[in-house]
Amino acid sequence: MTDQPSHLEKAIAEQLHSAHGLDLEAAARRAADMQHRLAPRFATWVRRELTILESRDRKRSRAQAPRPRAAAGGREFQRFSLNVRLQHAVMAVSVIFLILTGLPLKFSDLAISKGVINFFGGPDVSPIVHRVAASFLIFVGLWHLAYIALTREGRAHFMLLLPRPQDARDAWQQINYFLGRTDQRPRFDKFSYVEKFDYWAVYWGMVIMIGSGTVLWFTNQFLKVFPKWFTDIAKEAHSDEALLATLAIVIWHFYNVHFNPHKFPMNPTFITGRISEQEMIEEHPLEWERITSGAPLGPADSRPVEEKGGQR
């Protein structure tokens, strides 16, 4: 990796070449020099300046280009492997069943709750449905732990998902962008701070829900050892965290992947695992640059799909 020019270096070189007329070789040398000698703070500044320039160029070219998506040439990238998509699918289905058989208990006085519970076989059968779905959720949790521990791809994904100070800066910049205080959207790698939040929120939810749910599932056994207030805490936590998780999924997750005007009616990536090049450029520019720079791909990097994606 050290012999390869970094993305920043290449970007500086390109800029020196196109804007300042240096020939390619000289620009590359100059850029390498800058990269090595400039203080990190300055490098950041350069990066930002270049970003602004790039964005301006892109806007200008977009104004001329008919459609950005068409301009991307229809190339697609494989963002998520089948393994990851299956994990998501099992989790999504089990969570839907858990919510449908669980939430009516929290709102048992509503007429619709009775209808939903009766649909699942009434109050004596729906708990069994709930526990079967819970078993699948526990299973997918263990599956995921094995995935991030035992597979190269999983470990690489996990590393990319670890929160970094840059995520806080990205979030701050995103807010400023929303408020119109900057033209610059934060530039994300494979996982934006939003996606990282979603990922770690699931850890929190899984720990609370599976932990408290196990106590409730085996109340009689737990009460042999623990006092009643212990199971009462489990009940309260299970009920409250369930509502939080449901609201987060319905409001936040569904907005991001379904109701966001750019994604409506849905972002198909969770099924196909693919993402268009244009979306890559807009939403994961750092990853896109890394992939297209010719540097060797990491195990978690999205790979270009060879066949033509065309219209979706």
Added chain:
Amino acid sequence: MRTLAPLASAALAAAAAAQPVPAPTPAPPPAAEVRQCGICHGRREFKQVDADGTARTLWVDERELRRSVHSKWHCIDCHADVDRIPHPARLAKVNCQRCHFPGNPVGAPEDVNYEGYVKSVHGRLRLAGNLKAPACQDCHGAHGVVKHTDPASQVHPTRVPATCGRCHVQIFAEYTTSAHGISLLEKGNTEAPSCSACHGEHGILPAKENASAVSATHIPETCSTCHGMTEFNLRYGIPINPVRTFRHTFHGIANELGSARVANCASCHTAHNVLSASDPRSTVNPANIPTTCGRAGCHPGANANYARGRFHIDPSSRDAGIIYWVALFFKILTISTLAGLGMHILLDLAKKLRHRHHGAATRD
């Protein structure tokens, strides 16, 4: 009139069909006739001795009759099958429906409860021929019927338990020592429930039947008639709303959703022997909790851990102890998380709208 006459006769015929026994016309009983019955029935020693040696008094206390709401009626208005003297040895049971039917012309209180009685467990047994099942007069009294508001009435709230207890002996014994029974019978507190406050009056159904006021699904509702009111509970030193808090437990939720297997109010507190938890005889006294929870089919093997913690928890109240703090933590977490996420969504949407508004063809 010509056109009305057939109609009127049809209506009369319909009324006659609906009420097979024509109503007697109200007229003060001739004193002579009463005295005629009194010739025999006015004597205290007048009795019938059956073959097995049991004696049945046939004495009718004329003073009791005079004090009753039926004082203006003559014996044969009710004992209508007496058409000659001496009359047959065994008379038919008096049919109160002779007068007490909706729209009766004699001004008898309209018995809208009759339907309920016929469908009730008592009425069903009676109609099936079980003579031990009570008819009207078995509860309301025969010759001495007075209004139910009269403390002398057999169906006055303070006397209902004893009336029902004539047959339901064991339950009456339990009830008299319960918090409800002591309050009503010893302290004369009519706010305390008699039998009919929970079971109903005429339409009493077996607890096993879903429609019963004391069935598993209806018990919480029935208890909430009193214990659903905060001021009522506070008056009797019950600091929380026991019914509302019950409805938020797994027992209460499953009960609400129609499960008959889970514990309802009576499962833990008993039906008739309800006592304050501080009473050592109470099934919900901490010392008795393991036995109560450990009943077969519930939580076999329940131990003292079952009593370590609060019951009827209201998570929004400080009295809930640690549950209050857990609930508060999640409330704050939920509100702050959703506020943050909601704000992010709104800012995003606002930005997108602004872009559209400015006519930008770009896609951000």
